[in-house]
Amino acid sequence: MRPSIHNLAHKISDSLKLDHIVSGDSRFLSLIHYSKKKISASGKLFWFVLVLALAGLSTYFMAAEGLTPSQQYIFFLLVTAIGLWLSEAIPPFAVGILIIGFLVFTQGSDQLVDNPVNVQKYVNTWSSPVIWLMLGGFFLAEAMKKTGLDLALFRITVRASGKSARQILLALMLTTTLASMLMSNTATAAMMLASIMPLINRNGAKHPLSKALLLGIPAAASVGGMGTIIGSPPNAIAVGALQGMGLEIDFLTWMYFGVPVAIILCIAFWFLLQKSLPEKEAKLDLDFVNEGLTFSKEEKQNRLVVLSVLVLTVGLWMTNPLHGIPVALISGVPIVLLTMFSVIWAKDVRSLPWDTLMLVAGGLALGLALVDSGLAAFIVSKLQFGNELWLLLPLFALASVVLSNIMSNTATTTILVPIALLLVQGNTQHMVLMALTLAFSASCALFLPVSTPPNAIAFSTGLLEQKDFRKGGVFFGLAGPIIAILWALFLANFGLAD
Numbered sequence: 001m002r003p004s005i006h007n008l009a010h011k012i013s014d015s016l017k018l019d020h021i022v023s024g025d026s027r028f029l030s031l032i033h034y035s036k037k038k039i040s041a042s043g044k045l046f047w048f049v050l051v052l053a054l055a056g057l058s059t060y061f062m063a064a065e066g067l068t069p070s071q072q073y074i075f076f077l078l079v080t081a082i083g084l085w086l087s088e089a090i091p092p093f094a095v096g097i098l099i100i101g102f103l104v105f106t107q108g109s110d111q112l113v114d115n116p117v118n119v120q121k122y123v124n125t126w127s128s129p130v131i132w133l134m135l136g137g138f139f140l141a142e143a144m145k146k147t148g149l150d151l152a153l154f155r156i157t158v159r160a161s162g163k164s165a166r167q168i169l170l171a172l173m174l175t176t177t178l179a180s181m182l183m184s185n186t187a188t189a190a191m192m193l194a195s196i197m198p199l200i201n202r203n204g205a206k207h208p209l210s211k212a213l214l215l216g217i218p219a220a221a222s223v224g225g226m227g228t229i230i231g232s233p234p235n236a237i238a239v240g241a242l243q244g245m246g247l248e249i250d251f252l253t254w255m256y257f258g259v260p261v262a263i264i265l266c267i268a269f270w271f272l273l274q275k276s277l278p279e280k281e282a283k284l285d286l287d288f289v290n291e292g293l294t295f296s297k298e299e300k301q302n303r304l305v306v307l308s309v310l311v312l313t314v315g316l317w318m319t320n321p322l323h324g325i326p327v328a329l330i331s332g333v334p335i336v337l338l339t340m341f342s343v344i345w346a347k348d349v350r351s352l353p354w355d356t357l358m359l360v361a362g363g364l365a366l367g368l369a370l371v372d373s374g375l376a377a378f379i380v381s382k383l384q385f386g387n388e389l390w391l392l393l394p395l396f397a398l399a400s401v402v403l404s405n406i407m408s409n410t411a412t413t414t415i416l417v418p419i420a421l422l423l424v425q426g427n428t429q430h431m432v433l434m435a436l437t438l439a440f441s442a443s444c445a446l447f448l449p450v451s452t453p454p455n456a457i458a459f460s461t462g463l464l465e466q467k468d469f470r471k472g473g474v475f476f477g478l479a480g481p482i483i484a485i486l487w488a489l490f491l492a493n494f495g496l497a498d
Contacts, residue, residue: 096362
């Protein structure tokens with residue numbers, strides 16, 4: 001007897017070890033992990049030493065420009081972080097820890113800098129409301145995966161979409177987009193790709209729908225993260241940077257900007273992909289979707305608990321302007337209730353993507369140091385762009401897309417957002433638009449298999465070639481920032497960016 005779709009999906013996930021990389025920010029590590037290749041320790045050491053040497057040399061020349069000792073240390077850290085994020089000589093989350101440790105060691109020492117600062121603010125990035133918001137999202141995502149609510153979402157989608165290839169492609173892409181607003185884009189792509197493997201195996205790898213699904217689902221997972229603050233780490237970095245400058249964006253306001261952009265991009269890419277599907281084709285066999293639909297009483301109760309907690313938490317996040325309960329406190333709802341009702345156990349907590357929180361905390365600390373030390377202002381003074389929003393938005397959006405294709409998108413926003421915000425400082429609306437545009441553009445990097453972990457997961461199936469990603473990469477790299485900018489400017493006319 002054939003295994004149920006639930007068991008088959010988890011069997012595929014286990015074989016690919018998809019659940020071990022749910023944080024979603026190490027693209028090279030993802031691809032190497034899935035392709036079973038190994039990285040030599042000597043190669044890592046070479047890149048690490050080279051990065052430190054280049055950082056030291058760059059700092060030596062920059063010191064002549066009049067940088068203070070404090071700024072010199074932070075500039076050295078900035079170049080080192082960029083180099084390590086690019087080369088991944090150490091994992092991205094380790095760079096986040098290194099950033100905080102380096103700042104504490106150098107900026108609080110009266111022997112290294114002229115005016116030591118209270119370094120507690122760098123350590124406190126661990127307790128930022130953004131971190132708690134993401135942690136609450138992680139608990140919800142883990143509970144959905146553990147109870148099978150994620151795969152239930154897949155079943156409902158397929159059954160409701162009919163048996164037309166075009167309808168199935170659109171339904172699965174939209175479902176992936178919506179799911180990745182609450183879950184890690186890596187975990188969402190892993191779950192959805194594992195779920196459609198029975199369909200791909202039945203149709204064959206050369207079937208047009210198979211390739212369309214393998215390209216559409218990872219793309220939808222990436223852009224879906226635009227929809228909410230917890231959907232993607234770059235969103236958290238942008239919100240944290242704005243908070244550091246005294247500007248707050250609540251959960252619902254972000255959704256006003258992000259959800260339409262994500263859905264528009266998803267549908268537009270579906271329109272491109274569905275052109276490759278034959279106009280007339282036999283109806284697809286979807287009987288496998290109905291397999292394994294019996295659940296025990298305990299499983300049904302756990303699903304009801306998770307669904308109730310999900311609705312309660314997201315509802316409180318979205319209505320924050322009405323009740324005023326801090327988002328960090330709301331994030332405690334899933335943490336308390338899911339553990340109280342024994343849906344989440346200690347072993348589940350240990351499997352959460354803590355490395356993502358380490359990376360985001362490090363990114364927030366680096367952004368804070370760039371601004372507080374005056375180094376960001378110094379860099380801005382060397383840029384001759386002016387402060388015209390119509391020029392800065394597309395320029396930084398393009399830089400965000402390009403850099404995110406070759407390095408961590410969290411790292412990209414960490415570097416660009418503080419600089420961009422200083423260029424438009426003084427205008428609240430422009431600062432919000434700039435932060436949003438940079439975060440959205442960072443999620444549009446899809447040109448290479450290593451541009452984003454969902455791409456790496458799809459590529460690891462062996463059913464795609466590198467050139468297959470180019471169409472989506474070019475489309476999202478150009479259309480993503482344009483749509484994001486136009487929509488943000490449109491909403492700004494209604495005062496939502498004030």
